[in-house]
Amino acid sequence: MRGILKRVHPEGIPWPLSLLYGRLSATTVFRRHYELVAGDVRQYSPADRILDVGTGPGHLLLALHRALPNAALVGVDISPGMAALAERNVDRSGKGGVIEIREADAASLPFEDESFDIVVSTGSLHHWKAPLEGLSEAYRVLRRGGHALIYDLVRRVPRDVAGYMRSEFGTFRSTLLWLHSFEEPFMDAPEMEELAQRTDFDLEGTRFVGALCCLALLKKAG
Numbered sequence: 001m002r003g004i005l006k007r008v009h010p011e012g013i014p015w016p017l018s019l020l021y022g023r024l025s026a027t028t029v030f031r032r033h034y035e036l037v038a039g040d041v042r043q044y045s046p047a048d049r050i051l052d053v054g055t056g057p058g059h060l061l062l063a064l065h066r067a068l069p070n071a072a073l074v075g076v077d078i079s080p081g082m083a084a085l086a087e088r089n090v091d092r093s094g095k096g097g098v099i100e101i102r103e104a105d106a107a108s109l110p111f112e113d114e115s116f117d118i119v120v121s122t123g124s125l126h127h128w129k130a131p132l133e134g135l136s137e138a139y140r141v142l143r144r145g146g147h148a149l150i151y152d153l154v155r156r157v158p159r160d161v162a163g164y165m166r167s168e169f170g171t172f173r174s175t176l177l178w179l180h181s182f183e184e185p186f187m188d189a190p191e192m193e194e195l196a197q198r199t200d201f202d203l204e205g206t207r208f209v210g211a212l213c214c215l216a217l218l219k220k221a222g
């Protein structure tokens, strides 16, 4: 089933769906998750440069800027519509000077080796047509000792995570999120770990941040 979904599922979110996603990403559940993720990423600082892969409307970058105001932030997205929306959101927030947006594929990042301290990504991994190449590119652009933190929704969530979602966001919104997993090619935590084991990263494990499963990867110091 996941194989079929994966084949028909679009990689980038094109215009005008990017605008629809832009609306969705402004809702409470999404906003709360950007803050949770930014707080989680802060634990891995100090970080001078952070890259967000599949940044979408760029809200995570803005949350990261609030959490880590001194870090230089760069977001990439494969969809021209999404990259334009992120740029607009960043400009409207007056952060155009400190947050850079580029149109690029996770599997072919336009950056030099070892040019970031942290690579982060939310809700994008399940879109990537070449996830192994995407993680390998994250490895290449990270400095030694840097982390890749890949957060995504997964098909099966532990009971305590489902309980947290219901108590925090209510049964209706939690059910909508669960229904979403039938039309998106989400992975499961063990699949994310298996994928990571095929890269040069050291796998630190998976854990949940809100409803998102975080795959934590370390590029070991040489």
Ligand SMILES: C[S@@+](CC[C@H](N)C(=O)[O-])C[C@H]1O[C@@H](n2cnc3c(N)ncnc32)[C@H](O)[C@@H]1O
Residues within 6 Å of the ligand: 011, 012, 013, 014, 025, 053, 054, 055, 056, 057, 058, 059, 060, 076, 077, 078, 079, 082, 104, 105, 106, 107, 121, 122, 123, 124, 127, 128, 129
């Ligand atoms: C569900 S959205 C998540 C957006 C944002 N990270 C968020 O949390 O709101 C997935 C994003 O990943 C982007 N994307 C998909 N495949 C990609 C790839 N190979 N490289 C870069 N971006 C990609 C899509 O265009 C889309 O903007």
